[in-house]
Amino acid sequence: MAEILPLKAWRYHPRYTDSLEKLTSPLFDVVSPTQLDLLYSNPINSIHFTLPHKDHTVQKTSSLLKNWKDQGVIIQDQLPGIYVYYQYFRLPGSSKEHCRKGFVIHIRAYDWDERQILRHEDTIAHSVKERVNLLNATEIQSSPTHGLYEDTSFLLEAYMDESIKKPIYDLKDYQGVREVLSVITDTSIIARFISFMKDKKIILADGHHRLQAAIYYKHQCAKVNKNHNGNEGYNYHMMYLTNSRSNNLKILPTHRLVKKLGISRETVLDKSKKYFDIEIIYDTDEIDPMNLQQKWSFILIFRDKAYLISLKENKINEYNSAFPEVVKNLDLSVLHYFFVDKVLGIPFRKQRFDENLLYEKNLLRCQHKVAGQEVDLAIITREILMEEVMAVCHSGHTLPQKSTYFYPKALSGLLFGSINSEEFNYPYSKYFNP
Template sequence: MADIQPLRGWRYNPALSAQLEEVTSPLFDVVSARQRAALYRQPLNSIHLSVPQAEDGLAPAPAAARRWAAWQAEGVLRQDELPGIYVYYQYFRLPGETRERCRKGFMCHIRATPWAEGQVLRHENTLPAAVSDRAELLASLRLQTSATHGLYRDDSFALEALMDEAMQDPLCQTEEDYQGARDVLAVVQDVAAIRQFQAVLAAQPVILADGHHRYEASVAYRQARQLALGAATGHEPWHYHLMYLTNAASDDLRILPTHRLLRALPAGWTSETLLARLAEYFVVRPQAEAQDLPELLAGKPGAFGLYLPGGAAYKLRLRPELLDQVSWPMPAAVRALDLTRLHYFVFERVIGVLGPRQRAWPGVAYVRGLAEALRQVDQGEAAAAFLTQEVTMAEVEAVCHSGAVMPPKSTFFYPKVLGGLLFSSVADEETAADQSVFDSVFWPAPG
């Protein structure tokens, strides 16, 4: 079902590839304001293309397009001579673990099809403004500046040997990126090997883990080019989207919890009011240490942590009899999620913000780390922190195949893909004469 193809990637020239930490960057939706300010001071950093700022009277997108043209002319970025599938390994450690993990995957082109066609499945909704922003940048640059993250499932791990072999001769690597991971990039250019990658993906849809806004922007750009040109072969680069694909069967595919911060209590409420209202739906048990909450919650359905000003910590356990009293118009896979229950019983029933409004509600914020959640409450930046457990890969797959979506910010796949390792052009010029050999190999004439 998923149509993937190799590409002739654009990469930093060898001199710059030797110092990747100075030119790579976090993705646009995870880079903090402080990180962004520091990276803008580095003139060759990829953030100038992925999250551009206005310069010399130019709006961000045109400014990025001017810089992209200059980087091509100056040899800052160079295009590989041959098409390939780019193998990408990320080595990392989780808190509390001593062993080093390795998430194995590869970057390629995947046909940018609408959600309704079922070739790429989503698990969250998008914000139209964010899609428009990404689409404007893509139309201006005609360059995909970072890969989104997709998931396929192969319990036989048929592709890992091919990827391991490619890793014997890496193209470039970081010592340690901004999140503490070590990133290594290699390439597979053997046609027979690439056919094996295509065969595995052709048998199944892909689940989009990260990058819903960028993917929708690629779909919109493809539709716009199709309307503008009319006739097309279907093989033009603008039909495709740059994606990093990892095996959902791997134990090194990690999803970390994302905690919810209540920015302020309703008017007239105190912490005691909140606790009393929560007690209508949850068993509320005080705990001595907030740091112990993750262990107390682990593996317990309907269990959450609560942290309030003054260091007050609680374990919340949803009263099981309540589930039979609620009729939610959603698939069973979504009803079963702890986060669905948290958003319904806490934010809708207790706080009074109806489900449809929660998506754009400024009263809630999302943070990944326990320490950051506690810090914001301690410093008065939030009135309460609701601590959650991680979503499982099985839950993600079940929701995606149901056709529904999860509550906002349900997943945090770790580590994040690093921006700036590989760029993909979707310009019309990519289908010029020197592309004919590529086409004849990967799209041979019928019969």
């Protein structure tokens, strides 16, 4: 079962409500260096807990949090609630407005082998360690991970739609997304959410390193707590849950950049001919991931030329690995196996850690980086489909690195989820026995 609990969130004091746009922050893995400098300059921006400055020790971050609490920068809601979170957005090149509907709660930090939360991405050890250290210092989470549950009946939406009519926040964020937050504190409705979710498995869309850190932290705390019973705050994690069946769940493509090729463009193309059909693109102004209609096709952008490459017929049979078909058939699996490994010479098993491989969701930035000689090559990809993500998760395997970019990203700093025992403890049993 996916055990969830309502959240006794810390939030910015009401006096800051009108300036939340200046206090919230992007997730740490998408914030740009320019944004970071601006955010760090604000002493009460949530970035100080989402991604503390490199010069700040964890002790300094811990002291900062205490000061915020003592000075009333953030205050804790007295009643646990389910925080309804709607994001209104438009996709590039479209005037249609979408609304992604979801809610923020505490969820048990299940071990991966319990198969209650399914991941699609592996984690990197040093990144996880940084998040564990931050949890140790603060016992608080400033940004929820993003999980998906499946509900064809959309049963919970009626409660969420009713709640969102009385928002506690309504703002526009750094992405141009309208962020609306409300809270449900009615015990009978909360009990229905908990009961509904108890037989659901969760697919983790975003926040693999943060959840891995929560798992490590849980075990670390349990090991030293002689009275551990599994209900302590450190067993839980703040998560934003959305319905995978929604038409407003969008995944954008994440393109690949190569800083230094080490070989000429002609050599790249010559080696590619063994695996791919190649067509020159004469009008580079018309390059668009939406034009990649054919499976296993990609666009290569060099400084003065661009090419469309498509895997040759039957070459997929040469994909020699132990991966199941649902993984091998993915566009990005084909790209990383046949092109990045076989053509560029970066071994498949080392690619996740290779500093020569970069990732970028914005097509224009890819083109500018090639033109500006920041990188030698941009590889434009299609977006992965939701059904492909779910199939891989249920297979027990993971996707190639940086396969998904769920859009829009959840905003950091709207809510702070505490797992400190004094701030977490509450007679939650009333929600399980309404």
